[in-house]
Amino acid sequence: MKAEKDPKTGKWLIQYRYTDWQGVRKKSTKRGFSTKREAEEWLRKFLMSQQSDFNMNFEDFIKLYYDDMKPRLREHTMRTKKYIIDLKILPFFGKKSVNSITPADIRKWQNELMSQNYSQTYLRTINNQLTAIFNYAVKYYDLKNNPCGKAGSIGKNKADEMNFWTKEEFSKFVDGIMDKQLSYTAFMTLFWTGMRIGELLALTPADIDFGDKTISISKSYQRIDCRDVITPPKTPKSNRVITVPDFLLADLKDYMNSIYCLQSTDRLFPITKYYMEHEIQRGIKNSGVKRIRIHDIRHSHCAMLLEMGITPLEAAERLGHERVETTLNTYAHLYPSKQKELSNKLEKLYQEGLE
Numbered sequence: 001m002k003a004e005k006d007p008k009t010g011k012w013l014i015q016y017r018y019t020d021w022q023g024v025r026k027k028s029t030k031r032g033f034s035t036k037r038e039a040e041e042w043l044r045k046f047l048m049s050q051q052s053d054f055n056m057n058f059e060d061f062i063k064l065y066y067d068d069m070k071p072r073l074r075e076h077t078m079r080t081k082k083y084i085i086d087l088k089i090l091p092f093f094g095k096k097s098v099n100s101i102t103p104a105d106i107r108k109w110q111n112e113l114m115s116q117n118y119s120q121t122y123l124r125t126i127n128n129q130l131t132a133i134f135n136y137a138v139k140y141y142d143l144k145n146n147p148c149g150k151a152g153s154i155g156k157n158k159a160d161e162m163n164f165w166t167k168e169e170f171s172k173f174v175d176g177i178m179d180k181q182l183s184y185t186a187f188m189t190l191f192w193t194g195m196r197i198g199e200l201l202a203l204t205p206a207d208i209d210f211g212d213k214t215i216s217i218s219k220s221y222q223r224i225d226c227r228d229v230i231t232p233p234k235t236p237k238s239n240r241v242i243t244v245p246d247f248l249l250a251d252l253k254d255y256m257n258s259i260y261c262l263q264s265t266d267r268l269f270p271i272t273k274y275y276m277e278h279e280i281q282r283g284i285k286n287s288g289v290k291r292i293r294i295h296d297i298r299h300s301h302c303a304m305l306l307e308m309g310i311t312p313l314e315a316a317e318r319l320g321h322e323r324v325e326t327t328l329n330t331y332a333h334l335y336p337s338k339q340k341e342l343s344n345k346l347e348k349l350y351q352e353g354l355e
Helices: 036-051 058-072 075-093 103-114 120-141 147-151 167-175 181-193 197-201 246-257 273-287 295-307 312-319 324-334 337-354
Strands: 003-005 012-019 025-033 214-217 220-224 227-231 240-243
Touching (some): 003 036, 012 036, 058 120, 075 103, 075 120, 075 227, 103 120, 103 147, 120 147, 167 273, 167 295, 181 197, 181 246, 181 295, 197 220, 197 273, 220 273, 240 312, 295 312
Antiparallel strands (some): 220 227
16 A cells, blocks of 8 residues: 555545444545655555554544545534534644543643633633544444543532523613614514524514414524524424513514515524624613623523422423423522512411411
C-alpha cells in the first residue's frame, strides 16, 4: 500500500485494503493528493478510524463523531455542538491521542474554563459536550473508560435564579411596543401560550383554529446561513394543540386582517429571532421593566400557570415538555408561596382530625 503518481493527473494516489464496519474486506483507491507524504498520512488516519485505534489524535476522532452525529441531529443542534467543540474543546485536546487524555488533563481544562467567567450553566453545557464525546467512544468504539467520570463535572444544570415577568410586568412591557402591531401580537402570543420562539416563528394561519379556539404547534423555525429552515419541533411531545383565550384570538385576527393577501401556508410572523431580540430590548427600555431573555417569557407563562393552580402535568402538556419532571424541576421553585400554602393546608387537615 504505497503511494504512487497518477499518470492521468500527475497527482498522487494510494491503493489500500481494509475491513469495513460489517466485517467485509474491501479494496479502494484514494486520489488527488499533492504529495506522497500527504497520501500516506491520509491512509494512516483512515486505517486508524476503521480499526478504532485510539492512538489517533482527538481531532481526528471528532471528525468521525461529526460524521456519525450529523444525520441524527437537527441542523441547528449540530451547529451548536460544533461551535462548542471547535472553540472550547479542540484547542486544548485536539493534538492529544484519545487514549492518552487523563482525568488530570480534563481537570486542567476545566480550571481554564472556570477562569473565563462563563456562567455556571454554560460551563455545564461545555463540560457535557466533552462527556458526550467520551461516552460515544466508550459505547461505539470500545474505549476502555470515560475519563470525565473521574474528573467530575463543573457548572450547574440551571441558574440559581430564573428571571421571569409577572402579568403586571408583561403588561407594562407590551405597552412599550404597542406601536408595532407585529411585535405586539408576537409577544402577546409568546406570553399567553408559552410556546418557544422557534414555534412562534413557524406558525401559519392554518395552525390557528378560531372555532375551536386552539393553536396547533407542529414545527419550528430557524434562520441558518441566510436560509429559512423549518424543522419538526424540539421533541415528539412538542407536537401539541393548545387552547387560546378569546382576547388573544382577537389580537391574532386583527393582525392577520392587516396583512395583504395572507395565505394559509404563509409564516404568520415573517421575522427572525434577531428582530425579536431587538424588540424585547426596545420594550424593556420604553417600559422600565427588568431585563429578561426571550426564552424567559416561556418561563413567565409557566410561572403564571403554577400560580393559577394549574397542575404540573397540565403545564407540561401545554409547554410540550417530554416529561412532567422537567416542569417540576425547572419551575416549581418560582413561586415558593405555593409551598407555604401547601403546608398551611396540611396543618389545617391535621387540626381538623383532632376535633
